[in-house]
Amino acid sequence: MSFPIVRHRRLRQNAGIRSMVRETVLHPEDLVQPIFVTYGSGVKSEISSMPGVFQFSLDTLKDEVDEIVQLGIPAVLLFGIPETKDSIGTSGFADDGIVQEATRLIKSWYPELLVIADTCLCEFTDHGHCGMVHTYERDGHVCGDVLNDESLELLVRTAVSQAKAGADIIAPSNMMDGFVQAIRSGLDEAGFQNVPIMSYSVKYASAFYGPFREAADSAPQFGDRKTYQMDPANVREALREAESDVLEGADMLMVKPAMAYLDVVRLLRDQFDLPIVAYNVSGEYSMIKAAAQQGWISEKAIVMELLTGMKRAGADIIITYFSKDAARWMR
Numbered sequence: 438m439s440f441p442i443v444r445h446r447r448l449r450q451n452a453g454i455r456s457m458v459r460e461t462v463l464h465p466e467d468l469v470q471p472i473f474v475t476y477g478s479g480v481k482s483e484i485s486s487m488p489g490v491f492q493f494s495l496d497t498l499k500d501e502v503d504e505i506v507q508l509g510i511p512a513v514l515l516f517g518i519p520e521t522k523d524s525i526g527t528s529g530f531a532d533d534g535i536v537q538e539a540t541r542l543i544k545s546w547y548p549e550l551l552v553i554a555d556t557c558l559c560e561f562t563d564h565g566h567c568g569m570v571h572t573y574e575r576d577g578h579v580c581g582d583v584l585n586d587e588s589l590e591l592l593v594r595t596a597v598s599q600a601k602a603g604a605d606i607i608a609p610s611n612m613m614d615g616f617v618q619a620i621r622s623g624l625d626e627a628g629f630q631n632v633p634i635m636s637y638s639v640k641y642a643s644a645f646y647g648p649f650r651e652a653a654d655s656a657p658q659f660g661d662r663k664t665y666q667m668d669p670a671n672v673r674e675a676l677r678e679a680e681s682d683v684l685e686g687a688d689m690l691m692v693k694p695a696m697a698y699l700d701v702v703r704l705l706r707d708q709f710d711l712p713i714v715a716y717n718v719s720g721e722y723s724m725i726k727a728a729a730q731q732g733w734i735s736e737k738a739i740v741m742e743l744l745t746g747m748k749r750a751g752a753d754i755i756i757t758y759f760s761k762d763a764a765r766w767m768r
C-alpha cells in the first residue's frame with residue numbers, strides 16, 4: 438500500500454499551525470475609509486444604494502472620524518458634494534469648497550490622520566464629467582467632448598487648493614492625459630513638494646461605479662466616461678498608463694475597481710516598485726451588502742476573503758467602504 442509522501446494537510450490541521458504559515462495578513466493600517474461630505478447642516482443621510490454609507494455635513498462628521506481613528510484606520514479619502522455646480526467645477530477648487538473645509542476640520546481634530554483628497558471635477562461640474570467639456574447638439578441631443586489640456590489647469594487648481602487646506606495626499610481620479618505631471622509641477626510651484634500623488638493610474642470605465650454616482654451626485658448628464666477611463670478588456674494598456682504616471686512623478690499607483698481586476702493589481706505589483714493601491718468600489722460594496730441583507734452570504738467571511746485576496750494579489754493599500762467593519766472584525 439502506498440501512502441502520500443507529501444501531506445499538505447499537516448500544515449492545515451489546526452488554527453495555530455494555519456496561523457503560523459499564513460502568507461497574507463490584513464491589518465487596519467492597510468485600509469482607507471472613503472467619506473462623503475456635503476453642504477448644509479445636520480445632514481447624515483444614508484445612500485440608498487450603499488447601506489451603511491452616509492453623506493455627512495461638516496457638523497455631523499466628528500463621530501464618524503472619531504470612530505475611524507479609534508479603529509486604527511490611518512487614512513480617509515474625501516469626496517465632496519457641493520452646494521452649487523457649474524460648467525468648470527468652480528466649487529471643486531474654491532478655498533472654501535466642501536472638501537477643503539472638511540480637510541481643515543479633520544486635520545484640526547486629528548493631525549495624525551491622513552487626509553487623501555480625490556482630485557476630480559465630476560462632483561463639481563453641472564454636466565458631471567471629470568474635465569472641461571465642449572458641448573454641441575447632434576440630432577437634437579446634447580453631446581460633448583471632454584477637453585484634455587484645458588482640464589489640466591482646473592485639476593491643478595483643485596489639487597493645490599486641497600493641499601493648501603492641509604490634504605496629506607492628492608489622489609487624482611480624472612484620467613486626463615498628463616494629469617500627474619501637471620499636478621506635480623503645480624504642487625511643487627505652490628510649495629507642496631512633499632505632498633505625494635496617489636494616482637488613479639489604471640481606472641477602468643466600469644459599471645461598478647453606479648452607486649457612487651448616486652452617493653456623490655456625479656453621474657454624467659450626457660455620454661459616458663469611455664473616452665477617458667479605460668476599456669475593461671485591456672491590460673497591456675494598463676502598463677502604459679502606469680508607466681507614464683511613474684515617469685510623470687506618481688508616488689503610488691492605483692488600480693480601480695479591484696475585484697474584477699486583480700490580475701491588473703498583480704501585474705503592476707510585479708512591474709513597478711511603487712506602492713500599489715486597490716480601490717474596492719461602490720458597486721462591489723453594494724453587491725455584497727445586498728446579498729448579505731438577503732441572508733445569502735456571510736458578510737464578514739466574504740469581505741475578509743475579498744480584502745485578503747486584494748492584498749495577496751499585491752495591493753499594499755486597500756480603499757474600501759468596508760474599512761470600518763473590517764477593522765472591527767480584525768480585533
Ligand code: PBG
Pocket residue numbers: 555557559567610611645646647648649650655717718719720
Ligand atoms: C471620480 C471618482 C469616481 C469614483 C471615485 N472617484 C466616479 C467615477 O469615475 O465615475 C468611483 C468610486 C466608487 O465607485 O466607489 N471620478
